[in-house]
Amino acid sequence: EKKCILSGVWQNDLGSNMTISAVNEAGQFSGLYLTAVSGAEKPILVSPINGSQHIDSLEQPTFGFTVQWTFSDSTTVFVGQCFVDKHGKETLQTMWLLRVKARSAENNWNATMVGTNIFTRIKGQNL
């Protein structure tokens, strides 16, 4: 069947790595995110994630999570769905919004970036 529980280790098309802890009975999870890219002028550090996935159906569930970047005053929210192919290979198709801190309300208009990322499991991490 096309069940997908997000716990485990994932890598996206940018080379960023994400480790998601156990998913509880409400579908909530936490984890750690190490981005491979950044536009901040600070060194990249591991950052916490918190989110939730649907577990009512577990068939190719939708999910969302927030990354609170520890190395800069910025936040990213990811939203997406887990797809499972006929071989059982899971892929997370996501879109994200990155909000960086604006100096003033006048600069609010260009403080949010948008993009997409695809995540796949790093081998041997299906536990």
Ligand SMILES: O=C1N[C@H]2[C@H](CS[C@H]2CCCCC(=O)c2ccc3ccc4cccc5ccc2c3c45)N1
């Ligand atoms: O795995 C993934 N990694 C990337 C995508 C979506 S999240 C993103 C990493 C974001 C790290 C923070 C950052 O880049 C960042 C932080 C602070 C900034 C301050 C000021 C900025 C001004 C212009 C452009 C920026 C671009 C990224 C920025 C910041 C700025 N997927």
